[in-house]
Amino acid sequence: VKVPSRTLRSDRTQCGSKKPINGVYKSSEYRKPSKGFDLPKVGSAVLDLGAHVGWFTLWCLDNGADKVVAVEATPASHSFHATNFKDDPRVESIHAAVVSHDTMQSSPSLTFRIAPGGNNWRNCVDRYTYWNDETVAKMGRVTVPTTSVEKILAEHPDIHMVKIDIEGSEMELLETVVWPEHVRYLVFEYSIGTRADATSRFPPIREKLELQGFRVQFAPSFWQVVKAKKNAVYDEIVFCKRDVGRKFFSTS
Secondary structure (H helix, E strand, O other): OOOOOOOOOOOHHHHOOOHHHHHHHHOOOOOEHHHOEOOOOOOOEEEEEOOOOOHHHHHHHHOOOOEEEEEEOOHHHHHHHHHHOOOOOOEEEEEOEEEOHHHHHHOOEEEEEEOHHHOHHHOEEHHHOOOOHHHHOOOEEEEEEEEEHHHHHHHOOOOOEEEEOOOOOHHHHHHHOOOOOOOOEEEEEEOOOOOOOHHHHHHHHHHHHHHOOEEEEOOHHHHHHHHHOOOOOOOEEEEEEEOOOOOOOOOO
16 A cells, blocks of 8 residues: 555644654555565554554554554654544554563653754654754653553554564664563664664574564665674664564563
8 A cells, every 4th residue: 555545634843744644554664575574464463663653553553454553652653643533443652662571561652852943753862862962952842751662562463563663672672572472573763874773682582582583684785884883874773573483482
């Protein structure tokens, strides 16, 4: 599906441009049949982490998903997401920052940074702020509740696909989560272009995922950046698929 089935409400000054709709629909950046990602499957359940105003949520529904659990930390974006899907029983919209289980236990809420100029695809948890000091001084600060992947997946054991786009916070999740076996597909945007420690943290993340039975796939150019231990000027979408019958090793 290249064109959304309907229009979603948003506000450019609060929620940024239409960059998400272009990536999700026009570029099909989360659908890669060549990598085994001809997704979502009809009748599937999806977890959307970093849901913005709902374009990925809607894309999943337009492509046959029966259920989407969507989590968004930015208050304005979550408000629009909740409004956009308030009459759709297939969607649960949660306002929270997604963190590791240990962080949620110790910090039921935390400070969240709001990027200037409506660039809310660059909003992030305060400790993962990657802007320079001049820009940080202009950023808004809000307190948001936290939740964890483990909590959501325990409450929704039918989820088979997880998408992550949470601006640097993905590293903490990928380093700590042991994915239950009902999660067969994982696709995440890795902040290689924004975090100084991103290149050194990725190889152990890849190894942990492979030990859990995932085939981890990404562009060759991305791996060249990782091996050279240098920063990139972009973020990379990484596709992970568990084949049926592939051996699973717990890394807990």
